[in-house]
Amino acid sequence: MKKPVHLTVLLLLLAAIATACRSNAVPETTEEPVSDIKTVNVGFSQLGAESDWRSAHTDSILTALSKENGFNLTYKNGQQKQANQVTALRMFIQQDVDYIVLAPETETGWDFVLKEAKDADIPVIIVDRRVDVEDQSLYSCWVGSDFELEGKKMCAWINEYSKINNIAPEDLHIVHIQGTLGSTAQIGRTRGLNNAVQEYGWDLLAQENGEFTETRGKEVMASFLNQFDNINVVYCENDNEAIGAIEAIEATGRKVGSDIKNGEIMVVSFDGINEEAMQYLQEGKISCIGECNPLHGPRVLDLINTLEEGKEPEKYNYVPETLFSSVPEIKSVTVDGETYSVTIK
Numbered sequence: 001m002k003k004p005v006h007l008t009v010l011l012l013l014l015a016a017i018a019t020a021c022r023s024n025a026v027p028e029t030t031e032e033p034v035s036d037i038k039t040v041n042v043g044f045s046q047l048g049a050e051s052d053w054r055s056a057h058t059d060s061i062l063t064a065l066s067k068e069n070g071f072n073l074t075y076k077n078g079q080q081k082q083a084n085q086v087t088a089l090r091m092f093i094q095q096d097v098d099y100i101v102l103a104p105e106t107e108t109g110w111d112f113v114l115k116e117a118k119d120a121d122i123p124v125i126i127v128d129r130r131v132d133v134e135d136q137s138l139y140s141c142w143v144g145s146d147f148e149l150e151g152k153k154m155c156a157w158i159n160e161y162s163k164i165n166n167i168a169p170e171d172l173h174i175v176h177i178q179g180t181l182g183s184t185a186q187i188g189r190t191r192g193l194n195n196a197v198q199e200y201g202w203d204l205l206a207q208e209n210g211e212f213t214e215t216r217g218k219e220v221m222a223s224f225l226n227q228f229d230n231i232n233v234v235y236c237e238n239d240n241e242a243i244g245a246i247e248a249i250e251a252t253g254r255k256v257g258s259d260i261k262n263g264e265i266m267v268v269s270f271d272g273i274n275e276e277a278m279q280y281l282q283e284g285k286i287s288c289i290g291e292c293n294p295l296h297g298p299r300v301l302d303l304i305n306t307l308e309e310g311k312e313p314e315k316y317n318y319v320p321e322t323l324f325s326s327v328p329e330i331k332s333v334t335v336d337g338e339t340y341s342v343t344i345k
């Protein structure tokens with residue numbers, strides 16, 4: 001049956017309108033610019049949560065490698081065990097992340113797993129402590145502190161203190177609460193003290209591992225106080241140990257402070273992050289703190305961005321650090337010909 005002409009016109013008109021509507025619909029292929037922020041997948045193996053410094057360090061890296069900054073970060077806490085960190089690195093390799101960030105508990109035992117990462121073509125950034133590996137190409141770069149310089153600066157301060165107070169070197173009777181044995185921070189700070197003892201002739205009574213924790217610092221200090229009655233300097237390798245040591249000293253009725261000549265026990269430490277320790281510094285209970293800068297996050301971000309651009313980053317990247325002290329007379333120290341100012345609190 002032939003349709004009336006007006007109906008045909010109507011159908012043509014409707015088809016034209018439908019086509020016009022469709023042309024306002026979403027185009028078949030979007031011409032929208034695809035977002036040019038590529039998500040970078042990172043696996044971060046942190047050694048643990050033993051100290052306030054470690055917590056600040058973790059926060060700094062998690063903040064820098066955030067989703068907002070274009071990262072998909074997998075964070076694993078090794079709980080002070082290298083085996084846990086090796087497991088985490090192998091998981092990151094299986095996940096085929098773009099980068100691995102490793103804060104190693106101690107320096108040795110990393111060659112095999114770092115070789116696996118290299119074979120998987122995953123760049124590794126070492127943060128804080130160092131790794132002692134045969135092949136330095138197993139990691140792209142490192143960011144952290146010069147721990148031996150930290151120790152040297154602290155010992156230069158102690159030497160300066162003894163000179164301005166006319167205390168003979170052999171009359172400094174030092175006990176040493178070390179950090180986790182085999183960690184770069186412990187190796188450097190211990191080497192700084194051991195060399196100063198040789199150079200100046202100080203009396204080093206004892207050294208013991210305090211694990212960088214308050215609990216162990218208190219236990220080790222209590223043991224030292226039972227063994228020696230002439231202690232007048234305590235060299236703690238971090239603030240948490242110093243807080244524990246001060247508790248042990250004050251429990252015996254002794255006083256902590258820089259007035260060695262009048263029987264006080266002088267406590268020195270490292271980090272400068274712990275609020276209680278900085279309060280102790282203000283009060284004179286801790287005489288000097290060697291700053292150890294935990295804020296590695298922004299530097300790790302820069303290093304990854306450099307690698308993303310296909311450029312070669314600096315292999316070793318040191319963070320700037322000062323000395324904090326409550327003894328106003330010592331305004332600077334000189335180490336290997338270089339002068340470092342002291343921040344008086």
Ligand code: GZL
Nearest residue numbers: 050051053128185212238292
């Ligand atoms: C130093 C870091 C040390 C801190 C401690 O960079 O490795 O480990 O000094 C921490 O507080 O536990």
